[in-house]
Amino acid sequence: MNNIKDLIKEKADEIAKKMDLEIFDISLKKVRKKLKLEIIIDKLNGYVGIDECEIFSREIESYLDEKDLIETSYDLIVSSPGLDRPLRNLNDYIRFKGNLAKIILRERIENRTAIKGYIVNIENDIILVKEKDGGKLIKIPYAKILRANLEIDL
Structure with a gap:
């Protein structure tokens, strides 16, 4: 097959x-x-x-x-991959900069295993995400991401 x-x-x-x-x-x-x-x-x-x-x-x-x-x-x-498509590589994060994403982490960052926020920027292998609730800027090393997908922003 x-x-x-x-x-x-x-x-x-x-x-x-x-x-x-x-x-x-x-x-x-x-x-x-x-x-x-x-x-x-x-x-x-x-x-x-x-x-x-x-x-x-x-x-x-x-x-x-x-x-x-x-x-x-x-x-x-x-x-099509849909509005809630998976983010599969760094280029996807660059492409969807400004969009809302849900990121599941391999290990805790700031005492969390999941972060929902807007992709602000990508610097080297660090994704900067502005938390949807609270607006806190969080730096997430790409290597620490288990999986992520875009979220529909209502």
Whole structure:
């Protein structure tokens, strides 16, 4: 199944590049005896719209039908990472500077294991976050972050 996933990723990257998008994630797994292929597409300068998901879906679907890579029936899902997307690397923190994020820490910083605040700046490998409640500026070494995601700011 990994070889199939590699072939799909190769074509997905090609389609994404042509549409000025990038592949955020691809998963191919069995869910209740049925195969599910999920491709998450992203845009570096903005957010992915429904139209882009539809166009991408049609292109990858015609490739999959033509090559007949997946021998059984499957569900194809093309989507965006969403408004509460994970922050996976330092570039994501730079890209979403000014946005609200929830950061889960590997070890305590200022007696906390989770911090919710606005990404103020990134200096070297330190993320400066202004706490949502209270406004305190907290320095978080990137290496101490277990996981993080954007939060919807209401």
